[in-house]
Amino acid sequence: MNETLSFSSILRAADTLRGVAHVTPVVTSGQLDRLAGAHVFMKCENLQRTGAFKFRGAYYALSRVKSGGTARTVVTLSSGNHGQGVALAARLFDLTAHVVMPAPRSAVKCEAVVGYGGIVWPTDDRQSAERKVADLQAEERAASIHAFNNLDVMAGQGTVMLELLDQVESVDVLLAPVGGGGLLSGLCVAGHQLRPALKIFACEPEGAADAGESIKLGRIAPMPNPRTIADGLRTSLGSRTLPILREHLAGMFLVSEQEIVGAMRFAFERIKIVIEPSAAVALAPILRAEPRLAGRRIGVVLTGGNVDLTGLWSSLTTT
Amino acid sequence: MNETLSFSSILRAADTLRGVAHVTPVVTSGQLDRLAGAHVFMKCENLQRTGAFKFRGAYYALSRVKSGGTARTVVTLSSGNHGQGVALAARLFDLTAHVVMPAPRSAVKCEAVVGYGGIVWPTDDRQSAERKVADLQAEERAASIHAFNNLDVMAGQGTVMLELLDQVESVDVLLAPVGGGGLLSGLCVAGHQLRPALKIFACEPEGAADAGESIKLGRIAPMPNPRTIADGLRTSLGSRTLPILREHLAGMFLVSEQEIVGAMRFAFERIKIVIEPSAAVALAPILRAEPRLAGRRIGVVLTGGNVDLTGLWSSLTTT
Structure with a gap:
C-alpha cells in the first residue's frame, strides 16, 4: 500500500468540516496544573458532535463518498463512537448508513446510532461482523468506511491538531x-x-x-484478549496507521485500570466534564506527574464522553 | 440602603478578574437546539475555578478587602459554592478565611473549603451560623463577605454577562x-x-x-421549608438584589424536581458536562421548549458543577 496520509488532505478536511464540526473548547485547570507540575491544555472532543472526535473523520470520509457520486449507502463496523459519527454524517449527507456492531456493545450506543438514523446490525463476534460488512458492500453497493485504516478518516481526525495549535500559543508535548x-x-x-x-x-x-x-516489532501484533474498561482502545493498529506512528511518535505511556478510573473521576469531579474511559487514558499520565512531562506545556486530547451513566441517576434520585 | 450596583463596578471587577478567573467557554449542541426549537449558548461556569461562578464575586470582594488594608481575615456563611470561592480567593490574597457552614452540608463541600485553605465552622442551623459569623467579626476583626447581598460580590458575578456578550454575536434571551x-x-x-x-x-x-x-409582593418573602434538590437556590433574595430584579427581569420560569434531574441528566449524557442541580434549573425550561423561548437565541448560565458523584464510582467499578 503506497498511499499515505498527507498534510494537504488534513487541510481539505478542515475546509469541509468548517461550520459543521464544533471547534471544541480548550479547558485548563489550576488544580490539574499543580498536580502535574506542568501546564495542561485539554482539547475537549467529548464536547464534539456525537460526543467524540470520530465525527470529524466520519464526516470527511462521507463527504468524499457523496462527492464521488458512486454510492448512496455506507457501511461500517463499530460498536463505538465511529458508528455514531458515521450515522450522523450520513444523515447530514442524505446517505444511508449501516452500522455493524459486534458484541460487546452497550444499549446506549446502539440507541444513539438509531437516534442518528443509522441501521444497526448486531452480530455475535467480530468475525461475523466482518462477513456482514462484506455482504452489505456486495448487496447494497455500500461504500465501506473503516474506523481508522482509511486515509479520509485519518485526515478528518488530524483537524484536531490544526485547531489545538490555533487555540493554544505554544504546546511542546x-x-x-x-x-x-x-x-x-x-x-x-x-x-x-x-x-x-x-x-x-x-x-x-x-x-x-x-x-x-506493534510499534516496537514493526508489525501489527494484536493482543488476543484485551482487558480494559477503555472499550475504544481494544483494537489493533492498521496497515496505514502503524508506519506513521512508528515514524513520528516520541514515545508511549502505559496506564493501569485504576489510573483510568481515577482520571475519569478527576475529570468529572474537578474539571466538571464527562469523559469516557478511553479519553481518561491520556489524562492518567499527567495525573501521575510523569517525569517526562514536568514543566511542559502539554496538550491532551480528551477524545470522547460517551459513557453509560445509568447507575448515577439511580444513586442521585434515591438520595 | 441607598447604594446600588453600578455598571462601572462590574467593569472594575472584570479588570481585577482578568488573568485570574477563567474566561469560561460557551458550548452549543445541535441536539439541544433541535429539542428547544431555538439556538442555545451555554456559558459554562461549571468550568470556572472552584467549579462555580461564585469565585468571581468572592475574588473581587476580597480584592477590595485586601486593598482596603483594614482586615487580614474574612468570614462568610455558606454551605455551598460561595464558601469555596471565598476560601480560594483568600489563599490567593494571603488572607485568612473562616467559612461558617450550617447543616445540611456535604462532606465533599467541607473538604473542598479545607482544600483551599479555609477554616470550616460547622453549625447545627442557620441561626447559630449567623451568631458564629458575628462572633468571628468581633473576635478576629474579620470582614464579612455576604454570599449575595454585597455590592462587590454582585459586581464580580456581573462579569459573566460581559464575557457572554463578547463571546456570542447576538443573544436575545x-x-x-x-x-x-x-x-x-x-x-x-x-x-x-x-x-x-x-x-x-x-x-x-x-x-x-x-x-x-418576593418580586410580585415587592418584599422579601422567604419560604419556610424550601424543598428542592437544588441546594444553591434555597435562600431568599436580599435587600440589595430584590429591587434590581424587580426593575429588570422580563419574567420567571418555575421548574419541577423531575425537570431538574432530567436537565442534569441531559447535560451529563448529551452535552458531556457535569452540572449541579442549581445549574440544571436554568436548563430545564429550554428542554421543555417553552413557547416564550421558541426561535430565540438563548444564553444560559450553567452556574456550577459541584455535585457529589460518589454513587457513580461504585456503579462504574463494579461493572
Whole structure:
C-alpha cells in the first residue's frame, strides 16, 4: 500500500468540516496544573458532535463518498463512537448508513446510532461482523468506511491538531490515546508539518498494550484478549496507521485500570466534564506527574464522553 | 440602603478578574437546539475555578478587602459554592478565611473549603451560623463577605454577562437560576447597559419559589421549608438584589424536581458536562421548549458543577 496520509488532505478536511464540526473548547485547570507540575491544555472532543472526535473523520470520509457520486449507502463496523459519527454524517449527507456492531456493545450506543438514523446490525463476534460488512458492500453497493485504516478518516481526525495549535500559543508535548491509531496518525502528520519540535506520545492501557508492542516489532501484533474498561482502545493498529506512528511518535505511556478510573473521576469531579474511559487514558499520565512531562506545556486530547451513566441517576434520585 | 450596583463596578471587577478567573467557554449542541426549537449558548461556569461562578464575586470582594488594608481575615456563611470561592480567593490574597457552614452540608463541600485553605465552622442551623459569623467579626476583626447581598460580590458575578456578550454575536434571551439573586443582579445591570433589548429570565424550583413571590409582593418573602434538590437556590433574595430584579427581569420560569434531574441528566449524557442541580434549573425550561423561548437565541448560565458523584464510582467499578 503506497498511499499515505498527507498534510494537504488534513487541510481539505478542515475546509469541509468548517461550520459543521464544533471547534471544541480548550479547558485548563489550576488544580490539574499543580498536580502535574506542568501546564495542561485539554482539547475537549467529548464536547464534539456525537460526543467524540470520530465525527470529524466520519464526516470527511462521507463527504468524499457523496462527492464521488458512486454510492448512496455506507457501511461500517463499530460498536463505538465511529458508528455514531458515521450515522450522523450520513444523515447530514442524505446517505444511508449501516452500522455493524459486534458484541460487546452497550444499549446506549446502539440507541444513539438509531437516534442518528443509522441501521444497526448486531452480530455475535467480530468475525461475523466482518462477513456482514462484506455482504452489505456486495448487496447494497455500500461504500465501506473503516474506523481508522482509511486515509479520509485519518485526515478528518488530524483537524484536531490544526485547531489545538490555533487555540493554544505554544504546546511542546501532546498526549492522545491509541486504539487503531487513526487520530494519532492525523495528529502526527499535522504536528510534524506545523510544529516539528512537538513531541507526541500515545497512551495505552496496560491491558491492551498492543500498539506499543506493534510499534516496537514493526508489525501489527494484536493482543488476543484485551482487558480494559477503555472499550475504544481494544483494537489493533492498521496497515496505514502503524508506519506513521512508528515514524513520528516520541514515545508511549502505559496506564493501569485504576489510573483510568481515577482520571475519569478527576475529570468529572474537578474539571466538571464527562469523559469516557478511553479519553481518561491520556489524562492518567499527567495525573501521575510523569517525569517526562514536568514543566511542559502539554496538550491532551480528551477524545470522547460517551459513557453509560445509568447507575448515577439511580444513586442521585434515591438520595 | 441607598447604594446600588453600578455598571462601572462590574467593569472594575472584570479588570481585577482578568488573568485570574477563567474566561469560561460557551458550548452549543445541535441536539439541544433541535429539542428547544431555538439556538442555545451555554456559558459554562461549571468550568470556572472552584467549579462555580461564585469565585468571581468572592475574588473581587476580597480584592477590595485586601486593598482596603483594614482586615487580614474574612468570614462568610455558606454551605455551598460561595464558601469555596471565598476560601480560594483568600489563599490567593494571603488572607485568612473562616467559612461558617450550617447543616445540611456535604462532606465533599467541607473538604473542598479545607482544600483551599479555609477554616470550616460547622453549625447545627442557620441561626447559630449567623451568631458564629458575628462572633468571628468581633473576635478576629474579620470582614464579612455576604454570599449575595454585597455590592462587590454582585459586581464580580456581573462579569459573566460581559464575557457572554463578547463571546456570542447576538443573544436575545438570557436564563439564569435565582437563589439570593447576586448573579442575576449582576447580569441585569450589565445587560441593561450593554444590550437593553435583552430579556432576562430567572429560573426557580417549584419547591423554593420564594424569589418570584418576593418580586410580585415587592418584599422579601422567604419560604419556610424550601424543598428542592437544588441546594444553591434555597435562600431568599436580599435587600440589595430584590429591587434590581424587580426593575429588570422580563419574567420567571418555575421548574419541577423531575425537570431538574432530567436537565442534569441531559447535560451529563448529551452535552458531556457535569452540572449541579442549581445549574440544571436554568436548563430545564429550554428542554421543555417553552413557547416564550421558541426561535430565540438563548444564553444560559450553567452556574456550577459541584455535585457529589460518589454513587457513580461504585456503579462504574463494579461493572
